[in-house]
Amino acid sequence: MEVQFDPxxxxxxVVSVYLMSKVLYQVSTWGALNIAEARRFHGSxxxxxxxxxxxxLPGGPHKSDxxxxxxxxxxxxxxxxVLMRLQFLRRLLKQ
Numbered sequence: 001m002e003v004q005f006d007p008x009x010x011x012x013x014v015v016s017v018y019l020m021s022k023v024l025y026q027v028s029t030w031g032a033l034n035i036a037e038a039r040r041f042h043g044s045x046x047x048x049x050x051x052x053x054x055x056x057l058p059g060g061p062h063k064s065d066x067x068x069x070x071x072x073x074x075x076x077x078x079x080x081x082v083l084m085r086l087q088f089l090r091r092l093l094k095q
Contacts, residue, residue, distance in 0.1 A: 011052050012072040019045065019080065027081050028088030038078060045077035 023045070033041065042065075049068050050056045069076050075083065 008053065008071070009073065012074055015048060015052055015072075016074050019048070020084070024080055024084050027084045030081075033078075033081070041081070042077045045080075049074070 046065050046068065047056065049072060050063075053063075053068060053071065055061060055063055055068065063071070065076070
């Protein structure tokens with residue numbers, strides 16, 4: 001029996017783990033993001049997701065952010081921020 005892996009799912013897992021450990025490092029201590037910062041943060045992470053799926057190529061298919069997030073099975077960038085802040089709060093409450 002041979003196990004087959006979907007390369008998109010594998011890449012999504014690797015990128016999500018990397019984002020959670022490096023890009024979102026200490027995001028729980030950030031102040032509230034204003035609209036411009038939230039858009040820039042969202043756009044930066046979506047660029048990574050689009051590059052992973054090769055949707056950033058000229059003449060390539062156009063997909064909405066929601067379609068890309070659904071295809072990868074990851075959380076939206078701002079949801080990642082909320083989750084990291086909730087994890088931090090949980091650690092604080094346990095102490």
